[in-house]
Amino acid sequence: MPPAPKKPTVKKPATPVRKPVSRKPAVRKKKSKSIPIEWKLAIIGVLLVLLSPLYYGYILKGFVGTWRWIKDWGQDPNYRTYESFNIKIPKKYTIHGIDVSYYQGKINWAKVKTMKEDEVSIRFAFIKATEGLLLVDPYFQRNWREAPKVGILCGAYHFFRPKKDGKSQAKFFLQVVNIEKGDLPPVVDIESLDGVSPLKMRAELSDFLNYVEMKTKVRPIIYTGLKFHEDYLDGHFDDYPLWVAHYYQPRLKLDKSRWKFWQHSDKAKINGIGHVVDFNAFNGDSLALDNMLVR
Template sequence: MPPPVKKPPVPAKKDKVPQKAKAPAKRKTAAQKKKEQTTAVYWRIAIAGLLLILLSPFYYGYVLRSFSATWRWILDIGQDTKYRTYKNFNVRIPSGYTIHGIDVSSYQGKINWQKVKAMNDDGVHITFAFIKATEGVLSMDPYFQRNWREAPKAGIICGAYHFFLPHKSGLWQARFFLQTVKVEKGDLPMVVDVEQLYKTSPAKMREQLSSFVTYIENKTGVKPIIYTNISFYQDYLQGYFDDYTLWIAHYYQPVLNISSKTNWQFWQHSDKARINGISQKVDFNIFKGDSTAFHKLLIP
């Protein structure tokens, strides 16, 4: 018999190095999944909204307006037109003006003019007052005579104003105004307040206003002041009464945004002032020039 074939020895098994078991994957809770989905939706909405805004012409218009307003503000600061709040008067007052005043009517009730005159906040005090006298062809302000008498006693320089109704005769309104008000040397010129059309055409309004101011000037020898707000002036009066002194209402602004060629001398810059001796809010005004120019304006 042939010799038996020897089988090669089976190598001994090497000990396997134990491997770390992989940690089982953590499953996200339903709340976590919902939060992630909600966040993703919010991001998509935000991105879509931003794209819509950036592509919208309204956005660019807003940006341009904001830039323009900011640039004007920078220019205003450069021109020393600070807009400071005076605590006692409870209003912001444009800087660069030294002569301040108010205008009143029966709305302010019974006024203690001595207290008005005595009020002072860092040099700002009341120098003048425009007082409502009449309206239309029949209505006289019930507090006019008292205010017209008591304000000058307190040392305040006064002017009377008439509230103009364009649908009424300008001539008859002027006659009524002069019958009610007796101006004297040292008073401010008479004022006509025109600020609404009352369903009258602009041309008809200007015709009646022209009759009014012409009659006043012929009878007193002094051109009356025309009071109006800035939009009414620009829409209906600009270019028609340029040789008259203007009193413009334009609220809560550091500068009066009107052409330097405009003959304005008074600016009503706020309707919310608080004045000692007056229970209601009051319109606050400034005079454009210095004391010399102010006294030249008074009735000689």
């Protein structure tokens, strides 16, 4: 038998090779969370409180107190910063005052009198009147007239020049200043030797003091710096009231029995005055200050 015919071989088409497809990872959408109505009401309530003036008043008070504590941290506890006066003031004294001259310009004494922070206010003022033998402070008469009108106790001072005759300076001072009942005692301001010897300075100063006391029946106050007092006046004129300049210190480094007034700063800011001012503390209470006044 002839062999069966062979079936033709059918070739299968080649399977195409597919390139791998890079797929981006699916991004899941965040589900939005709705804020409960209770929370919304609470947030609105907090906003209303934050916007209220009362809230800001408490915050401001707390901020000022905290800032004051930070500034005074590590300092003497009896030496406190007063923001309105822009200086530190010793705490142990209850009566405070200033001293002024032409340098402060035209002063609104009503504003000076009404200025107050806590227990500190201006109770007295020393006003420059004269210097040497010829100079009259151009604002003296106005200050001397206007300050007492608002209830500020006043005293006049003379800037002493040791090269000039002491008695003549005293006469000049009393020609300008009319010292009356209720005034603080007159003051002589001695700060430098002006090229003369300490002995000559003390002799002329003694003549000034003696003449003023003889004419007014009031013992004058001596104003000077602490260093000048230590170098040239200590042990002299001890019977006279002393007013000492010693700046930026929590205490005056002089026995309290020796002085009446302490000029502890020259950078105070006072309402009604356009320039910085010297600030002073009185060593005593109201009765002691009243006892110093001219009778």
